[in-house]
Amino acid sequence: MVAITLRCSTTVHLLSILVVMMMVRPSNGGSNDGDDLHSVPLTVVKGAVAEGAVCLDGSPPVYQWAAGRGGGVRNWIIFLQGGGWCLNTTMQLPGRAPVESCAARATIFLASSRHMAPANFTHALSPLSNTSYFYNWNRVFVRYCDGGSFAGNADKQDPVTHVYYRGARIFDAVVRDLMARGLKDARNVLFAGVCGRSGAMVHCDRFCGHFPKNVVRVKCLADSSFFLRVKDPSRAKFLDRVFRTVVDVQRPHRALPAGCTSKMSAAACFFPQNLLRYIKSPIFIINPVFDAYQIKTTFSVDLNNQVTNHTVSRSNMTLLQGFRRELINALPPAKAGNGSSDEIEILMYLYLY
Incomplete structure (x- = not known):
């Protein structure tokens, strides 16, 4: 694991290490401190449908909440579930990973709360004190069903797939519901998006x-x-097309920083390297050096297989090292907004599988 620290207070550094430990280490079992790992029910967000905050198929958004206890009763950890984007068509370049159609997804749990079952709370959300630092905090898992990283806000149904793109409305409705359940009285809050999604970046501020x-x-x-x-424009072509299409379909413009969209397109602002430059709040970035989807779509499936199997040739190793440098250099410089506590704190962990 390589730690790239751009600006980090002692408190942020210690918390980030704890978070990384919770993300990468497996559960070791042990005594149960209260909750059953399988007993966190789904909570339907009341009134969300009336506000237009709906999943792809029009069903209401849901989340899972395990209430805090003891010393953690006023601390919260909130996870946005990942699950990949979907489009109003299926995109695919030869030999590379496709992007799923929202119409094809609309009958499964990633598009409809009607098809969701409660997820087990493990790792960082575990109730076991020997597994998670957050075991007695309020632990929330916001279920993903909008196909666009909780960012979409299209007013009308998609005319092709007849689904809704309302992720930003879902996010707002969930936060309002949690505020009424005690989040407004919190002392410490960790807001996270896990497994490849950018919702935590989009909504951080x-x-x-x-x-x-x-x-x-x-x-x-x-x-x-x-x-x-x-x-390299030729290597950026596929992700460029994906991001542009997602933005055209999902209409996330109002969720993106106005300072960014006033200077570049919404699709450009959706790319993390641009979005991150306009985030003013403290944020941790945990990322693989060579993400499988990134390598497949930017280079080739064959190169990703070489990385996975540790059979990278000398020439391809040079290529990957160049990509690694470009990834690190894409992080924004540390800077202070007003010379005080508003200083951006960024810590990025790059890790190898």
Whole structure:
């Protein structure tokens, strides 16, 4: 594991290490401190449908919440579930990973709360004190069903697939519901998006803005979300097309920073390397050096297989080293907004599988 620290206070550094430990180490079992691992029910967000905050198929959004206890009763960890984007068509370049059609997805759990079953709370969400630092916190798992990283806000149904793109409305409805359940009284909050999605980046500042500064400690975390637009236009072509199409379909414009969209296209602002430059709140980035989907779509499936099997040739190793440098250089420089506590704190862990 390689740690790239751009700006990090002692508190942020210690918390980030804890988070990384929770993400990568398996559960070791042990005594149960309260909850049953399989007993966290789905909570339907009341009133969401009336506000237009719906899953792809029009069903209401849901989340799972295990209430905090003891010393963790006013601490919260909130995860946005990942699950990949979908489009109003199926895109595929020869030999590379396709992007699923939202119409094809609409009958499964990633598009409809009607097809969801409760997920087990493990790793960072585990109730076991010997497995997770957050075992007695309020632990929330926001289920993913919008196909666009909780960012979409299209007013009308898609005329091709007849589904809804309302991820931003889902996010707002869930936060309002959690506020009423005690989140407004929180002391410490970790807001995270895991497994390749950028929702935590998109909503980081907006989420942190719900809490008074210097009173509540709020941090964001984006795990496996840093898909890079490389400088080589030919290699950037596929992801460029995916991002443009997602933005055209999902209409995430209002969820993106106005400072970014005033200077470049919404599709460009959706790329993490641009989006991150406009995030003012403390955020952790945890990312593989050579993400499988990134390598497949930017280079080739064959090169990804070489990485997986540790059979990379000398010439391809040079290619990958160049990509690694470009990934690190794409991170924004540390800077202070007003010379005080508004200073951006970024810590990025690059890890190899």
